[in-house]
Amino acid sequence: MVHANAVLTPRGRLLLARRIVDEGWPIVRAAEHFHVSWPTAKRWATRYAAMGEAGMTDRSSRPHRSPNRTPTAVVRRIVELRWRRRLSPSAIASTLSLPASTVHAVLVRCRLNRLSHIDIRSGEQIRRYEHDHPGSLIHVDVKKLGNIPVGGGWRFVGRAAGNINRRATPGTARSKHRDVLLGHAYVHTVVDDHSRVAYAEIHDDETAATAVAVLRRAVGWFADRGVVVERVLSDNGGCYRSHAWRDACADLRVSHKRTRPYRPQTNGKIERFHRTLAGEWAFARHYSSERARRAALPGWLHTYNHHRQHSAIGRATPISRLTNVPGQYN
Incomplete structure (x- = not known):
């Protein structure tokens, strides 16, 4: 591909061909004038005579046949x-x-x-999409994790030692099948669509009251960073279909959208965040107890938002996409 001011751009070829075909210049003289060889001048003149101005454009170098x-x-x-x-x-x-x-x-x-x-x-x-400014859309969801027994879970200490730790953990219950029940941790997560900045809280349930409280705190947390939440996207979980959730969205002046049933890809950004959450925090290392894992979440969230490069936004950090964070330019 030649540059715009080269001698034999499509415009230069046209001038060369017109000198020969229309004005009757000898091929050798035209070639000397345009500083090209006479076979080159003859080729463009022949093509101009046969195809006109359309023949001066570049042709594909792809072969006609590829056996x-x-x-x-x-x-x-x-x-x-x-x-x-x-x-x-x-x-x-x-x-x-x-x-x-x-x-x-x-x-x-x-x-x-x-x-x-x-x-x-x-x-x-x-089909990928991204809203054009922070707060235009936030994704919400709940990640359910099994609690870790005191001493560590089976992923790091093995099945046998993990079962011993489960039975020895204070406050555990047993089901009718004599399985030790440790309960679950429900990580309520919020991710901004444009910046990928994440907010999360851990609770012992996923009721509507808890989800509403998390939403209110998340909206306030984003507001402290100069982000006004306009829309929220959730799945069709019971807490997001409740009247309490509907009233909270109306009170916060946030438009609520739900994904198509059985189509988690619509909420794919937060589903991908859950995968990162699990791999880099929940199951990243050995935790001696559930309390130790929960205590590590705020530090990991800070690393995710402020220091971890995000490939979907050009390897920038999520917080760098927020332009009104207090003290950001000090």
């Missing part, structure tokens, strides 16, 4: 395995007895070399 190109039927099979079964290029190559390089080239050509934009359930392309 070694992967057959269409094979390409469709590769795409099907990638979409429906989410196989890697090596796995697809093994299944179809093809070179992995060929499979990867097909996936790149079909823009399927990355799986991040393909829905894991339906195999269809994910």
